[in-house]
Amino acid sequence: SYVLTQPPSVSVAPGQTARITCGGNNIGGKGVHWYQQKPGQAPVVVVYDDTERPSGIPERFSGSNSGNTATLTISWVEAGDEADYYCQVWDIISHHVQFGGGTKLTVL
Amino acid sequence: QVQLVQSGAEMKKPGASVKVSCKASGYTFANYYLHWVRQAPGQGLEWMGIINPNEGTTKYAQKVQGRVTMTRDTSTSTIYMVLSSLRSEDTAMYYCARGAGLPQTNYFDYWGQGTLVTVSS
Numbered sequence: 001s002y003v004l005t006q007p008p009s010v011s012v013a014p015g016q017t018a019r020i021t022c023g024g025n026n027i028g029g030k031g032v033h034w035y036q037q038k039p040g041q042a043p044v045v046v047v048y049d050d051t052e053r054p055s056g057i058p059e060r061f062s063g064s065n066s067g068n069t070a071t072l073t074i075s076w077v078e079a080g081d082e083a084d085y086y087c088q089v090w091d092i093i094s095h096h097v098q099f100g101g102g103t104k105l106t107v108l
Numbered sequence: 109q110v111q112l113v114q115s116g117a118e119m120k121k122p123g124a125s126v127k128v129s130c131k132a133s134g135y136t137f138a139n140y141y142l143h144w145v146r147q148a149p150g151q152g153l154e155w156m157g158i159i160n161p162n163e164g165t166t167k168y169a170q171k172v173q174g175r176v177t178m179t180r181d182t183s184t185s186t187i188y189m190v191l192s193s194l195r196s197e198d199t200a201m202y203y204c205a206r207g208a209g210l211p212q213t214n215y216f217d218y219w220g221q222g223t224l225v226t227v228s229s
Contacts, residue, residue, distance in 0.1 A: 001170070033215035035153075042203055042219035043153065049213055086153050090214035095167045097143065097155035097214065 004087055004100035011106045018074040020103045022087030025068060032070040034063060035086045037102075043086065047072060074105070082107045110134040112142075112204050112220035119226045125192040128223045130204030137185040138162040141207040143216065144178065144189045146200040154200075158207065159187055194227045201225075 005023040012018040022032060032050050035043035045054055047063035050070065060075045074081055087100040115129040130142065144156040157168040159178040166178045172191065180187045191198060202223045205216035 031209075031213040031215075033213075035216070037153075042222055043216070044219075045215055045217060048215040048217075049209065054217070084152075088153075088215065092212065095158060096169065097145075097158070099145075099153045099155060102152040 001096070002089065002091060002098045004089065004098055006085075006087060006100040006103045008101070009104045009106065011108055012074075012077050013108045014077055014079060016077055018077050018081070018105055020072045020074075020085050020087075020105065022070040022072070022100045023068055024070075024089065027068055027070050027089065028066045030065075030089045032063065032065050033088045034061075034072045035088065036081075036083045037086065038083045046085075077105075077107055079107050081105060110206070110218045112206065112218055114202075114204060114220040114223045117224040117226070119228065120194050121229055122194055122196065122227055124194050124227075125190055126194060126225050127188055127190045128202050128204075128225070129186055129188050130220050131184065131186045132161075132206070133185060135206075137182060141210055141214070142180075142187050143205045143207055144176075145203045145205055145216070147203070148197070148200040151200075156189070156202075161185075161187065191225075194225075196227050199225065199227045 034047040036046045037043040046061045050065040062073045084102050086102045111133045113131045143158045159166045161180050177190045204220040206218040207214045208217040
């Protein structure tokens, strides 16, 4: 099956920029989606189709995808951004979904 | 507004089966695939499978293939997930989620509140 690799943790100071990566073989050829999950809550999509932002998600959240790495960028990080973040792709042929292992974002 | 409302927490013994429901409202049930995703305590998200509410067709993750069955009831806009031969490793929060963007892409735009399934002797 298709493997997505995320760093287990990323730490950043408030006001700085956090970058969370998601590695996969030729992931640039797939649509990548990103979810934020806070403790005790269901995940929420923050970026879909590599770069699109759902309504209600701040512009501080952005995504990119090229080659073997997709990246979720959170600008001007706030304490409220502290959460687990997951990348996800869809295999159009097998109709299977794959999640990355998740990255815990800590705001120092 | 779109809502996915799941059934309540379950406690089961090893070897038993569990049935979790997810009732959809606020949109046309037949127009969106629905998925089941689970999360063991302190672990990441794990996709279990997908159901086409219109035709009832399904696809399952290899890890649970043979133990999971997903069905739907169009009269009540509800999907069901039955997991059999339960093991302690099946202890997890189980979520249903709506798939958006199909068929070219698929992301989860709405999630249920989750159903905690605990497997313990």
